Amino acid sequence: MEKFDAVEGESGTFNVTARGNPPVIDYTWIRDGEPVLDVSDSYIWKSKRITSHRVVSRGPILEITELSRNNGGQYVCEASNSQGTTRRVILINVLYEASVTRVSPRTYVRQGDDAQFQCEATGNPLREDVIRWNRLGFETKRMQVISEKGQSFLTVLNVSKEDSGEFECVAYNGIGEESIARILLLVKCES
Secondary structure (H helix, E strand, C coil): CEEEEEECCCCEEEECCCCCCCCCCEEEEEECCEECEECCCCHHHHCCCCCCCCEEEECCEEEECCCCHHHCEEEEEEEEECCEEEEEEEEEEEEEEEEEEEECCCEEEECCCCEEEEEEEEEECCCHHHEEEECCCCCHHHEEEEEECCEEEEEECCCCHHHCEEEEEEECCCCCCCEEEEEEEEEECCC
């Protein structure tokens, strides 16, 4: 199986030309058990009247316009001539920007206690370093971060009244723009 990476929103062309004797080869592209629309000799395609089909084939070529994450997955190309049929499977991996999907709600903590926050993100690729925490001018030595694929946990140690304010959860995987969510920390002071 051959793997192709493609970025969401862009168009992709994937070619799996076969050779054979006799050289007259018929191609069929299949996804999820269904044939992909073949527009090889189509008058409609040549006149640009197909607008609703974003995934089409032209013989050995699979074309996807404005890739979306739903277009990712396995595609099978069958090449046939009078002597037989062969199949080739390709995997299209659609890369898309990281996005924060969930953060902890506003957090109330007593002075001297530890504050804990959670942030979750999606994206492809989704590595451990996709999520980071920000707070301008904050002492990072009082922050403990544990990150897993798509999740990050921040603990702020021994909070004080001055720690009240917003922390930013930032998700970025190198594609598109940063996704930022803010979490408010409110520190309760004993009188």
